[in-house]
Amino acid sequence: MHIRFDVPADPAYPGRVAAVLSDVRLRKYGYIGAALAAAGAIGLVVSRGYPWGDRVTSLCVALLLAGLLSMLYAPWVRWRARRRSGRYAVEGGYDITDDNIMMRSGTESGGIAWDGVTEVRDTPEFWIVYVGRMPATVIPRHLMSAGDAETLRAFMSDRGLLRSPL
Template sequence: MHIRFDVPADPAYPGRVAAALSSVRLRKFSYIGVVLMAAGVIGFAASPRFRWAEQASSLWMAMVVGGLLSMLFMPWVRWRARRRSSRYAVEGAYDITDDNIMMRSGSESGGIAWDGVAQVRETPEFWIVYVARMPATVIPRRLMSAEDAETLRAYMAKRGLLRLR
């Protein structure tokens, strides 16, 4: 297998990559926010019935506010990542072989060996490549030809790396 494709200098592309990688890392804050808000609302609901719950009304309010802020953290970070990364738009390329994934962006280049890849998750626009438990990079499916995308999908499935959403 040898797949090569270019990445144009699109100002929106780095933001989409940053948003895809940050959503994976920050999803837990949304879950924490839901739990905090639920606990705060339950505390407020229990306040009229239990005297101790009435005395802790500031705690319930802090939990609701903390939960709301935690749930808004991920969209805020994604928005900032998109806004800040637009100035990093440079031409690049991917060169994917049976051994590794080589990436070039401007004058920088790097690669990941397939032996070090733990899993690959699929999103509508990217394949997110994980090394151990951390998302390391993305492979943009929309920039590949349909034949190359299917070849790569079959290769990752054969290696047991592709994990569907």
């Protein structure tokens, strides 16, 4: 297998990549925030009927606010990543073989050996490549030909790397 394709200097592309990678990394903050906000809201409701409720109210309000801020953290990071990444738009490309994934962006280049890849997750626009538990890079399907995308999908499935969509 040898797949090669170019990435144009699209100002929106780095923002989409940053949004996908940050969504994976920051999802836990939304769950933690929801749990904190729920605990704070339940605490506020329950404490109203008890004589010690006034002492607990400030803790419950703090939990509620911490939960809301935690839930807003991921969207804020994604917004900042999209806003700041437009200036990183440079031409690049991918060169994918049976041994590794080579990426180049402007004057920088790097690669990931398939032996180090632990899983690949499918999203609507990208395949997210994991090394260990961390997302290492993305492979943009929309920039590949349909035949190359199917060849790569089959290769990743044969190696047991491809996981169900997020």
